[in-house]
Amino acid sequence: MKDRLLQIEKAALSEILSIKNKEAALEFKNRHLGRKGELTSLTKELGSIPPAERPAVGELINTIRGKIEERVNHLLTGFLNAEREQRLRAEKVDVTLPGRYLPLGKKHPITQVMDEVVKIFSGMGFAAAEGPEIETDYYNFEALNIPKDHPARDMQDTFYISGDYLLRTHTSPVQIRVMQAQKPPLRVIAPGKVYRRDSDVTHTPMFHQVEGFMVDESITFGDLKGVLSAFLHSLFREDMPIRFRPSFFPFTEPSAEVDIQCVICNGKGCRVCKGSGWLEVLGAGMIHPMVFKAVNYDAEKFTGFAFGIGIERIAMLKFGIDDIRLFFENDVRFLRQF
């Protein structure tokens, strides 16, 4: 038994010298020191030798086990250290390398203009409201004094869905929804998407409007002019010439359209303003008594004005864009300029 043990020791210690990596070291350790290893089975055989020899043999087994264990653990530590060092070297960050360029996203030009318009009106005390894009005939037309078969329905080519439902053609139905829910005094703006069967260089089937209205006991056309002039001068420039022109909307009386001097030719007359020197930017007027009737407001007591701004139109003028469809093609070469 003693000879066998010394032989095992010799073989194991010489094998250790040829171990080249962690896997081989683990396999070696398991084979010699594991539960099924040679030394373990010899320990089990201790019972078959004379009792007097057992302590000495037992001690020898432990000494050999200890020696092998110490050598192989030393080897393993070396492999593990080398492995860690290699990993750290691979993870090393070169802080002197130039950074990777991540292009910054920006707000769409229409959103930029929309935000600016809302900000100017918020500054004048207007609160924002919203309404649904799928509307009923009642809110989009009827309550706004446009009964069925009224020729004014032709002013806005409508996308009908089914039955009474349609895609709203303007943000004016939000006037009705807000006035049904709240009592004057009111100062509200309602930004949102609207839809019409329309498509050319100044019209798209989906576009954005900002509705605005103010209702109280003594609101006059002078207030309308004051608020809209202040708005346009703030949005464009302080000395921008503007004009109010008589117009017609079934839900306002009197009605007006507001023009600004053509930003392309500065009023001299060009292709964009069709030689007039002026560009229309919004519709407005004093809220019609029939609209107040629809929301149960006392038209003898309250007056108010309302307006609707076409945001794409404003964006075209602000940025000098001559085809509205560019805003919706999502060509990043175009969008990157804003």
Ligand code: FA5
């Ligand atoms: C209206 O939609 C009225 N609701 C505005 C209003 C509100 C008047 C409150 C009085 C009181 P109009 O159809 O003119 O009006 O449209 C308003 C603006 O939307 C136009 O001046 C124009 O700038 C813009 N617009 C109209 N159709 C299109 C379209 N297809 N594409 C892009 N912009 C459009």
